[in-house]
Amino acid sequence: MDSPTVKYPLGSLSHIEPRTFGEPGNRTFHLAIEAGPAVATVWLEKEQLFQLGLGLQDALSALSAEDRDKPSSPVDPEWSGTELSLDFKVGQMSLEYGHESNSFRLMAFEVQTEDSEVSPEDASSISFWITAVQAAKVSEESLRICSAGRPRCFLCGLPIDPDGHVCPRSNGHTVFESG
Numbered sequence: 001m002d003s004p005t006v007k008y009p010l011g012s013l014s015h016i017e018p019r020t021f022g023e024p025g026n027r028t029f030h031l032a033i034e035a036g037p038a039v040a041t042v043w044l045e046k047e048q049l050f051q052l053g054l055g056l057q058d059a060l061s062a063l064s065a066e067d068r069d070k071p072s073s074p075v076d077p078e079w080s081g082t083e084l085s086l087d088f089k090v091g092q093m094s095l096e097y098g099h100e101s102n103s104f105r106l107m108a109f110e111v112q113t114e115d116s117e118v119s120p121e122d123a124s125s126i127s128f129w130i131t132a133v134q135a136a137k138v139s140e141e142s143l144r145i146c147s148a149g150r151p152r153c154f155l156c157g158l159p160i161d162p163d164g165h166v167c168p169r170s171n172g173h174t175v176f177e178s179g
Contacts, residue, residue, distance in 0.1 A: 005014055006107055008086065010035040010128040015134035018049060018142045024150045029137075031108075033128065038084035039089030040126055042108050046146055048090060052106075055095050056135045059104065063132070072103040072131035088124040104135045 015034040020027050029049045033040040044052070060068065075098055091111030097104055110123040118124075130138065150159035155169040 006109075006127040007127040008038070008040075008079075008084065008124070008126045009076065010038055010040070010126055011078045011080075012074040012103075012131075013134065014078055016128075016130055016134055016138055017024075018053075018138060018145055020145045024148070025159065027149065029145070032120075033126075035079040035128060037082065038079040038086075040086040041088075043087075043089040044124070046149070048093065049142050050146040052093065052095070053139045053146065054105065056139035057143065059095070059097055060132065060136055064072065067102060068132065068134075070102045072133070073101050074122045075101045075103060075105070075129050086124055088127065098129070101128045101129070102132050105129050 001056055010033070013033060013035045013040055015032070017032045018029070020029045022028055022146075027046070029044045029046055031042045031044065031049075033042060038081045088110040090108045095104060095109045105127060107125065107127040109117065109125040112118075112120055148160065152158065153160055153165055153167050153169075155167050158165065158167070
């Protein structure tokens with residue numbers, strides 16, 4: 001299957017870091033990406049960041065011990081074009097593993113809705129390669145960030161706000177408090 005065409009193939013990254021800011025229940029999430037003179041801030045939903053962390057964790061654990069210890073080699077050199085600064089919200093991401101290079105390729109496509117001001121042709125999309133070591137760090141940090149949010153209700157799984165939670169599974173008869 002052919003990979004979709006991306007607007008900005010960044011090649012191998014020099015830096016990638018999952019980040020969040022804000023208070024639990026009102027946080028925003030993004031990946032800070034650098035490849036040569038290109039920088040990108042790719043905004044994600046918490047669930048997207050969580051799934052990225054899980055996907056990388058699963059892919060890394062599926063590798064043999066020999067593959068995990070094998071050094072990664074860049075598939076594509078890092079971005080050598082002009083200075084580039086991207087900032088967009090992700091609608092779709094994909095992940096693939098390059099066995100020969102022992103590295104992972106991620107592709108991120110800007111969210112497109114019916115009322116988007118950006119046409120599909122002008123929407124941002126990037127692809128980049130990260131090493132197995134970078135993938136492990138991204139996975140670990142993504143999962144750590146996502147688990148640091150509001151505690152979950154043991155009955156319904158919904159987050160418990162600091163001022164409490166009326167659980168739909170208890171028909172509103174029980175109010176749980178966080179902490």
